[in-house]
Amino acid sequence: MALLEREDHGAVARLVLNSPNNLNALSDAMLADLTAALAALEQDRTIRVVILSGTGRAFCAGHDLKEMTAARAAPDGGAAAFADLFDRCARVMQAIPALPQPVIAEVHGLATAAGCQLVASCDMAVAADDARFGVNGVNIGLFCSTPMVALSRNIPRKQAFEMLVTGDFLTADRARDLGLVNRVVAPDQLGAETLALAEQVAAKLGSAVRIGKRAFYDQIEMPLAAAYAHTGAVMVENMLNRDTEEGISAFLEKRTPDWTQ
Structure with a gap:
């Protein structure tokens, strides 16, 4: 056992x-x-x-x-x-x-x-x-x-x-x-x-959740201004993800996203 x-x-x-x-x-x-x-x-x-x-x-x-x-x-x-x-x-x-x-x-x-x-x-x-x-x-x-x-x-x-x-x-x-x-x-x-x-x-985009979890714990220990600066950079990283681009396009086009991750 x-x-x-x-x-x-x-x-x-x-x-x-x-x-x-x-x-x-x-x-x-x-x-x-x-x-x-x-x-x-x-x-x-x-x-x-x-x-x-x-x-x-x-x-x-x-x-x-x-x-x-x-x-x-x-x-x-x-x-x-x-x-x-x-x-x-x-x-x-x-x-x-x-x-x-x-x-x-x-x-x-x-x-x-x-x-x-x-x-x-x-x-x-x-x-x-x-x-x-x-x-x-x-x-x-x-x-x-x-x-x-x-x-x-x-x-x-x-x-x-x-x-x-x-x-x-x-x-x-x-x-x-x-x-x-x-x-x-x-x-x-x-x-x-x-x-x-x-x-x-x-069921969510795995890469987005991984990025978001890391950012959540990083920013929570930071002063307010530093937290916004850090999470802004994280959002840029997330936006440049191919699957994020596909998710937004699918939402705008009212279809299911074709995610790879």
């Missing part, structure tokens, strides 16, 4: 966290598999959208606390192992927005600590209406400082800080209201609704 499974549905790839016994924790092995899978998808032009989901009772419960505790046996008390772990996890979280394809989190059950960070790192998220979201490390004495990075870039800062210091969980509806997820659906519709959203995006 693979720890991380990949299921392709046409131009949509579904990555499935498949470690239900530890609630799909981001163990060393899981992080390694995610790193490899994302690297492969980065080069795969047949895939236009990626879905990230999980098996069992939870989407992802965060880091593997048993592995972290075992690392304390090292002479340095685990300092080097912890630094390496958080660095590897940060690289995975950054690889998701850097991926050319949009990534949709399909969330059921619990998304806690680094699992909530994983949802926040995705470009979009669809949640079952019974899903719960938390950065609850503070409840065991470990402030969720690295999950805070992605979370505080998704929801308003006061709500993010409250979650971090209280350890309280968000309902799926509250997560949608705050902007952590896009859509909330019935549990038995979660897979179908997420796939429908993925297929809607996959």
